[in-house]
Amino acid sequence: MTLPEITTAEQTVLDKALLDALDPLASAMRARATGLPEERMWEADPIGVTLSILTTWKVVDAEVKRLTAIAARTAGSYGASYEQLGAAWGITRQGARKKWPDAIDRSVPAESEPSVIELCGGSAELSREPSSGGWRWVGQGADGTRDEADNTSYYATKEEAAAHAGAFLREHVAEHG
Structure with missing residues (x-):
């Protein structure tokens, strides 16, 4: 390799x-x-x-x-x-x-399982919306700011929702004084 x-x-x-x-x-x-x-x-x-x-x-x-x-x-x-x-x-x-023995959990289909992203000191949860089949995110940045995909935004893939959540987390890093 x-x-x-x-x-x-x-x-x-x-x-x-x-x-x-x-x-x-x-x-x-x-x-x-x-x-x-x-x-x-x-x-x-x-x-x-x-x-x-x-x-x-x-x-x-x-x-x-x-x-x-x-x-x-x-x-x-x-x-x-x-x-x-x-x-x-x-x-x-x-x-x-x-x-990384716990990196992959095959007990449920990975693509439909909610997951958490930890980035820049904050975190966001990705979840599939049962009614639309689309993906949403809810997160809190390291600076304490909370946000989520708006009620009309459903992303076609988990990766797309993760990209939007990641962008939010990168924008909300804690200030160190």
Whole structure:
């Protein structure tokens, strides 16, 4: 199984974005651990600083695993197979089943089962409307804003409803001050 590779330019951009995102978290975690102000983090003993960064990467690694499991369950809720999940991750079907055992629930038809999307700190539920056979969504963004497809909007597919719900969730991210 061959995974798509990223270019050197894409790798550089990714590295910068990850390090930019890591820096405030590493500073805050080190400040809590040492009692020193965040702005003095880089003045500390180099071993202590680098171990703080390593600890922070561990936290990020756990979060990436959590988000990966959510993505696998979301794909499974849309009907993706373990073979497809494995191909996307570069592992076998059996490896995907072992990695994400709850990603696919075959007890009910996936396309008619309500599902939840978790994105940008918010969530939305997708459900099939029995009277029309169309799909609707109801969601709450991370900023607390609630919304739903209007009463006359029914989407032909679960994926279309998910796209509209996802757009809503991306627009309503919590403000960090």
